[in-house]
Amino acid sequence: MTSLDWAVVGLYAVLALGIGVYFTRRAGKNIESYFVGSRSLPWWAIGFSTVATFTSAGSSSAFTMLVYNGGLLGNWWWWIPWMIWMPLVAVIWSKFWRRLKIVSTAEFVEVRYGGRASGIFRSVAAVYFSLGWAVVLMAYVTGWLTKSVGPVLGWSNTAIILFAAAITLVYTLLGGLLGAVYSEVFQFAFFVLANIIFIPVVVHRLGGLGHVYQSVQQTAGAGFFRATPPGGAFTGLTILALVLQGLFFAASPAGGEGFTAQKFMSAKNEFHAQVGQLFNAFLSLVIRVIPFFFLGIVGVAAFPHASVAGEKVWGDLVKIFSPPGLKGLLVAGEFAAYQSAVSTEMNWGASYLINDLYKRQIRPGASDRHYVWAGRVATFGLLVIALLVARFLVKGMMAWFLFINNVMIAFILPLAWLRFFWWRLNIWGEIAALAGGLPLSYVIWFVFDFAHKPFWEGFLLLFGAGWIVIVAVTLITAPEKRETLVEFYRRCRPPGFWGEIAATISPEESQRMRRETWSDIYECALGVAFCTGVVAMTADLFGRHWTAGAAWCVVTVITFTLFCSRWSGKGIFRQLASPAPPNPHDPGQS
Numbered sequence: 001m002t003s004l005d006w007a008v009v010g011l012y013a014v015l016a017l018g019i020g021v022y023f024t025r026r027a028g029k030n031i032e033s034y035f036v037g038s039r040s041l042p043w044w045a046i047g048f049s050t051v052a053t054f055t056s057a058g059s060s061s062a063f064t065m066l067v068y069n070g071g072l073l074g075n076w077w078w079w080i081p082w083m084i085w086m087p088l089v090a091v092i093w094s095k096f097w098r099r100l101k102i103v104s105t106a107e108f109v110e111v112r113y114g115g116r117a118s119g120i121f122r123s124v125a126a127v128y129f130s131l132g133w134a135v136v137l138m139a140y141v142t143g144w145l146t147k148s149v150g151p152v153l154g155w156s157n158t159a160i161i162l163f164a165a166a167i168t169l170v171y172t173l174l175g176g177l178l179g180a181v182y183s184e185v186f187q188f189a190f191f192v193l194a195n196i197i198f199i200p201v202v203v204h205r206l207g208g209l210g211h212v213y214q215s216v217q218q219t220a221g222a223g224f225f226r227a228t229p230p231g232g233a234f235t236g237l238t239i240l241a242l243v244l245q246g247l248f249f250a251a252s253p254a255g256g257e258g259f260t261a262q263k264f265m266s267a268k269n270e271f272h273a274q275v276g277q278l279f280n281a282f283l284s285l286v287i288r289v290i291p292f293f294f295l296g297i298v299g300v301a302a303f304p305h306a307s308v309a310g311e312k313v314w315g316d317l318v319k320i321f322s323p324p325g326l327k328g329l330l331v332a333g334e335f336a337a338y339q340s341a342v343s344t345e346m347n348w349g350a351s352y353l354i355n356d357l358y359k360r361q362i363r364p365g366a367s368d369r370h371y372v373w374a375g376r377v378a379t380f381g382l383l384v385i386a387l388l389v390a391r392f393l394v395k396g397m398m399a400w401f402l403f404i405n406n407v408m409i410a411f412i413l414p415l416a417w418l419r420f421f422w423w424r425l426n427i428w429g430e431i432a433a434l435a436g437g438l439p440l441s442y443v444i445w446f447v448f449d450f451a452h453k454p455f456w457e458g459f460l461l462l463f464g465a466g467w468i469v470i471v472a473v474t475l476i477t478a479p480e481k482r483e484t485l486v487e488f489y490r491r492c493r494p495p496g497f498w499g500e501i502a503a504t505i506s507p508e509e510s511q512r513m514r515r516e517t518w519s520d521i522y523e524c525a526l527g528v529a530f531c532t533g534v535v536a537m538t539a540d541l542f543g544r545h546w547t548a549g550a551a552w553c554v555v556t557v558i559t560f561t562l563f564c565s566r567w568s569g570k571g572i573f574r575q576l577a578s579p580a581p582p583n584p585h586d587p588g589q590s
Contacts, residue, residue, distance in 0.1 A: 001153060005328025012190065012332035016339060045185060046276025051283040052184035055191060055337050061148040063289055064317075065310035067296020071224035072543050073232050074296070075289060079535050080229070080239065083285060084246025087527025090277035091520050093250050096420065096492050098273045107356055111491070112419060113427040114484030121431055126356035128434060130382060134349025136408070136438070138342050138386035144311075145338045146390075149331055151315035161387050164338050187336035188288075194326075194333035195291035202298055202321040213544075215301040224300070227543035228536050237456040244463060248413035275567075281527075285535050293542045342383070350378035407445050410462035412437040414470050421496025423485055429474035433466060440465075495520075523566055530559040 041049075066074030102108060110122045145164055146157040153160065203209050216224055226232070229239055292314075299313040302320075318330050354375045363370070412433045418425040441462055445451050450458030485501045495517040502510065533556035540549035 001327060001331070002324040004325045005331065008325060008328030009332045009335070012336060015186065016336070041276070042272055044276070044279065046272065047279030047283060048188055049184040050276070050280040051288060052188035052191075052337075052341070054284050055188060055288050055341070059144075059191075059288065059337055060195065060292065060295075060334060061144055061311050061314045063292030064296045064299055064314040067293055068299045068313045069310040070232065071220065072227045072293070072539050073229060073234060075293075075535075075539070076229055076234060077242070079285065080242035081246035081249055083531035083535055084243065084528050085249035086277070086281040086284065087531055088247075088250040088524050090274055090281060091523045091527060094273040094277045096494065099492055101491075108419075109427070109430060112484075112488050113430065113480050114487075115427065115481065117431075118427045121427060123357045123361050125434060126352035128438075130349035130352040130378075131385065134345050134352075134382060135386045135389060138345050138349075138383065139389035141338060141341045141345070142387060142390035145334065147311045148315050149334050151312055152319045152327065152331055157391060161390060164335050165342075165383055165387055187339060188283075191333040191337045192288060192291065194329045195295070198318070198322060198326060198330055199291060199294045199298075201323070201326065202302075202317055203294070205321050206298060206301055212298055212301045216297055219304050220300050225543040225545075227539035227545055227548070233455070235454070235456070237460070238454065241456040241459040241463070245410070245413065245459070248416040249409065250416060278527075281531060282534070285531055286538055290538070293538075297542070342386075346379045346383055349382045350375050353378040353382075403441070403445050403451070407458060407462065408438065408441050410459050411440055411466040411469075413463055414467045417496075418470065418474075420492070420494040423489075423498045423501050424474060424479055425470075426474050426477055426480050428477040429470045432473040433470050436469065437466070519566070523563060526559050526563040526566070530556060530563055533559060 063075065066077065068074075070077075100108065100111060102111060107122065109125050110118045112118075142161055142165075146160050149155075149160060150157065155163075203212060206212050206215075223232070230236065295314060295317060299317060302317060303313060318327060322330055354371055358374055358378070359366075359371055363374070366374075415425075415430065415433050418429070444458055444462060450461075482501070485498075486504050489498060489501050490505070493513055495513065505513075533552045537549050537552035537556055540546075540552060
């Protein structure tokens with residue numbers, strides 16, 4: 001790293017801090033402004049900030065590693081579930097979360113179930129999601145940061161962690177959700193641009209793209225360029241497991257809930273939430289991945305397999321092939337990706353501790369200013385814990401990649417549908433799932449070493465066990481009170497098995513909901529077809545399978561046109577400009 005490189009990193013840090021400082025006044029008004037941005041986010045900010053949160057410091061190294069280790073099939077480990085759950089969130093769950101008009105997903109527990117047990121468990125869930133889920137996710141992202149910039153900087157893991165965390169902490173403490181969101185828009189653009197600039201530089205250094213492909217063909221064989229499953233590790237049972245994950249992931253704490261749900265709760269209205277998620281799907285599935293397809297292919301040409309660990313390929317490419325100035329831009333891009341993910345996860349985790357525990361149980365009735373400062377203290381504490389976990393526990397990044405993206409949520413996935421589609425689910429089924437999910441997943445994957453067995457074995461074991469435990473516990477305990485179920489049903493208006501509860505609305509409203517449900521199912525199918533087409537087209541074009549790529553391009557264009565025409569016919573795009581709530585049936589709009 002030269003002085004020019006450090007100057008670039010310093011300029012980035014100043015810009016990132018400036019955005020956080022700018023939003024300090026707006027974030028400090030009250031707890032709602034700090035954690036859900038006064039429900040003012042437009043669709044484009046939701047899209048950019050959500051993809052930025054998904055695009056952590058690990059993305060450069062992880063996506064490059066997946067191609068380097070697994071060829072063009074490598075990214076299907078996350079592509080298969082994501083191309084299913086992302087359109088499901090855009091069509092269905094984004095509007096569900098916005099209609100509920102809550103501040104955190106722990107608050108959902110009390111709204112859905114009611115009663116003394118749910119009130120108590122809301123506080124327990126707040127601790128569980130913040131000290132469990134949020135901390136684990138931040139630790140995972142931090143672990144990837146050390147792998148990506150470690151080879152470039154030559155620093156110890158501890159030094160890298162402290163440097164990045166310091167900048168992130170300052171602007172997240174100052175700016176709350178708004179500071180995090182608008183910083184993420186800048187950070188995502190910075191991250192992608194830096195890696196796009198790097199591609200022609202390293203390709204030129206290796207003799208041009210034709211020479212790179214020829215070298216990879218000789219080194220890795222033709223199987224490297226196989227673009228779409230089945231094949232390789234993607235057996236029938238593995239594909240089934242990933243499809244099941246995608247169908248249920250839309251409302252899980254790591255997918256449709258959590259920090260993504262927080263963005264939907266912060267939207268101007270449910271239409272901004274839906275279009276923001278659609279925009280996020282395209283950015284997440286295609287735009288952010290393209291640079292690392294190139295770099296993964298280039299990595300095989302530069303470092304024949306087994307000569308370097310896959311998780312370090314990106315960092316070694318930067319260290320060896322990037323000139324002064326560009327190296328600083330790439331390192332700054334990694335810090336930007338790290339901060340865009342961790343800032344949202346810190347704010348998300350702190351929202352549980354303050355809104356669902358501190359404000360309700362420890363210090364009720366305090367001033368808004370007091371709660372904002374308490375939120376800042378909680379944010380700091382969560383980051384410290386996450387850094388310690390990252391330093392001492394996060395090792396073996398491929399195993400952690402599958403754990404975070406696929407396994408960690410397998411046991412609790414049935415909750416995603418049961419919460420919204422089955423009236424009988426009660427608080428005890430919820431408690432059984434959330435209490436056992438994370439620790440059992442860790443034990444199965446790491447302690448019993450399912451990480452080194454076929455992926456589907458560990459996933460389907462946890463998924464099946466989740467169904468059995470949740471349904472059994474629910475059926476042997478009493479149902480929730482009718483009044484609570486009716487109130488939730490009227491606020492959220494979900495489809496599914498609601499029995500007598502559904503009879504509490506008028507026949508006209510019931511008929512309208514049935515039409516909406518069938519319309520949503522058709523649009524979900526179009527969305528999944530579009531996402532499948534666009535990712536398959538991307539992979540085929542990198543594999544130089546021109547006929548297959550052209551066929552998938554036709555599928556993509558047709559399904560996207562049909563999807564957009566339906567939303568346009570509903571007035572969704574037109575209503576984005578409406579300052580007032582455009583849907584009179586939506587009690588969650590403001």
